[in-house]
Amino acid sequence: MAEWLKRLLKRNREQQAFCTAVVPAAGSSTRMGGQDKILLTLGDVPVLMHTLRALDSCPRIQEIVVVTREDLIVPISQLCREGGFTKIKSVVVGGASRAESVLRGIREASEEAELIAIHDGARPLVSQAVLDEVIRKAEECGAAAPAVPVKDTIKQAVGGIVERTPDRSELFAVQTPQVFDGALIRGALAKALEEGAALTDDCSAVERIGMKVSLTGGDYTNLKITTPEDLVLAEALLEWREKL
Structure with missing residues (x-):
């Protein structure tokens, strides 16, 4: 039996598992016009600072590892110091792909980390309810991963011609954090990289080795900032949420 499964079965349910949050923040931001989206201002502070505040405030997360590009190590390390965060363990340089970057972050986690929560640095509005669940x-x-039902009808097309319309009731938009047993995701990502597998998200790494991923309730406000329009929407959502 796999070591992660043995741990899962033996775990004392009254004892909270040690969880390390790995935050990939190493993307090229090409769809943001070349600007580093994680450092863009959202409500007077950088996007990444909102993300780290949410993770730092979560009682179920014990430490945070940020993974970024080499040229952003200094500004992001400074941002972490200025933010007054108490759970930042390290800021490390990522790899050539998201999977490689995430794996480097996982390898920085403390030895006692049983769970790894992988959360996009550009998802600044994640709620405590989503994190906890x-x-x-x-x-x-x-x-496990949070997800929301898709709102639009989805068409599958080839060459601009519709081939089929999937049942919308079975379609979900998956968000982050995607959370895994530490040994499971470490092994799954290493195997995917070794085999040159194309991964669309971190869940894909464990799905391809036969592991089932449970979906939990996501939140439509937990958007990922990818384009300039996303930043405008995030500003509006932040203002709206602060008025609630």
């Missing part, structure tokens, strides 16, 4: 679920089953 997905971490709890991963603690129970080994792999």
Whole structure:
């Protein structure tokens, strides 16, 4: 039996699992016109600072590892110091792909880390409710991710011609954090990289080795900032949420 599964079965349910949050923030931001989206201002502070505040405030997360590009190590390290965060363990240089970057972050986690929560640096509006639910679920089953039902009808097309219309009731937009047993995701990512597998997200790494991923409730406000329009929407959502 795999070591991660043995741990899962033996875990004392009254004891909270040690969880390390790995924050990939090493992208090229090409769809943002070359600007580093994680350093753009959202509500007077950088996007990444909102993200780290949410993770730092989560009682179920014990430490945070930020993974970024080599040229951003200094500004992001400074941002972490200025933010007054208490759970930042390290800021490390990522790799050539997201999977490689995430794996480097996982390898920086403390030895006692049982769970790894992988959360996009450009998802600054993640709520405590989303964080709590997905971490709890991963603690129970080994792999979990928040998701929301898709709102639009989805068409599958080839060469601009519609081939089929999937049943919308079965379609979900998956968000982050995606949370896994530490040994499971470490092994799955290493295997995917070794085999040159194309991964669309971190769940894909464990799915391809036969592991089931449980979905928990996501939040439509937990958007990923990718384009300039996303930043405008995030500003509006931040203002709206602060008025609630």
